[in-house]
């Protein structure tokens with residue numbers, strides 16, 4: 106626990122040093138501002154994490170260290186916030202638009218998370234953004250939909266190490282920073298997307314997926330480069346959300362299919378997601394009324410070409426680039442990267458009534 110706190114703080118300090126090192130040229134104002142915005146985000150998330158994990162028994166054992174840790178995080182947060190405040194509104198807007206997205210796709214199995222995540226990742230990359238696409242599902246999926254060769258592996262064994270305290274007993278190798286892990290181990294996917302996944306359950310080493318999943322989560326949590334978008338495709342259903350796999354994200358895409366059960370899962374996820382702004386993506390939409398309590402920010406039409414791409418093991422963007430589904434995901438990319446407002450969904454009393 107302590108060494109994890111120390112390494113998180115060290116990561117934050119490195120990030121701060123990186124922002125301070127951005128040259129003083131006036132044209133770089135937005136870059137500096139973006140760097141501070143990234144720090145605000147990172148420090149805020151670490152603070153949430155610290156608040157969450159120091160409850161109960163652990164809190165009593167570690168109270169002094171935990172208090173000091175939180176104080177350091179809080180002062181880093183305040184330093185970054187006051188830096189952001191020194192920039193003009195125009196610069197801040199530019200910086201916000203160019204700040205890398207941190208997106209997690211959640212929803213019931215079959216809702217369309219993987220097809221959407223992969224297509225979105227490649228569209229963003231085509232727009233000149235740096236994109237890391239991460240697959241947290243132990244069944245193969247995202248790599249195919251990105252258009253990667255079918256034998257693409259997840260995080261290699263050399264990137265992880267056994268560790269007693271870690272869930273499943275494995276963690277990111279010590280000395281390997283999340284940023285280095287991405288540089289060294291993320292596969293090159295089409296359009297320049299970088300891909301990182303857990304090792305798959307059909308591999309000969311049955312334990313491989315369990316050995317790498319925590320490391321991939323650590324990478325997502327710690328990957329700090331504000332110039333990169335990060336998009337993670339979560340395993341179906343609510344368990345991974347209960348375990349806070351989406352905690353690295355600052356926006357959630359809640360993908361909902363037309364089925365009643367897909368909507369039920371989505372409603373159950375909302376209170377677990379909590380305060381993170383959530384966009385409902387209505388997928389395989391055929392003109393039906395929206396599910397109660399789940400107002401879509403975007404509707405991706407039902408599109409047989411996507412199913413055909415899937416059948417052939419191809420990326421939708423390669424197989425049917427001009428299809429209506431891809432066009433809708435292009436709209437989504439546009440909204441996510443400009444200051445335009447999209448409908449977000451938060452839990453309301455009505456939702457609770459509907460889901461109970």
Ligand SMILES: Nc1ncnc2c1ncn2[C@@H]1O[C@H](COP(=O)(O)OP(=O)(O)O)[C@@H](O)[C@H]1O
Nearest residue numbers: 214215216217218219220389407408411412415
């Ligand atoms: N817009 C769409 N229209 C038609 N079929 C779709 C669409 N989006 C996804 N699909 C199909 O639905 C199935 C589930 O999609 P997938 O992305 O794998 O879902 P998930 O990752 O949420 O389990 C796949 O066969 C996929 O091809």
Ligand SMILES: [Mg+2]
Nearest residue numbers: 218219242246
């Ligand atoms: Mg999937």
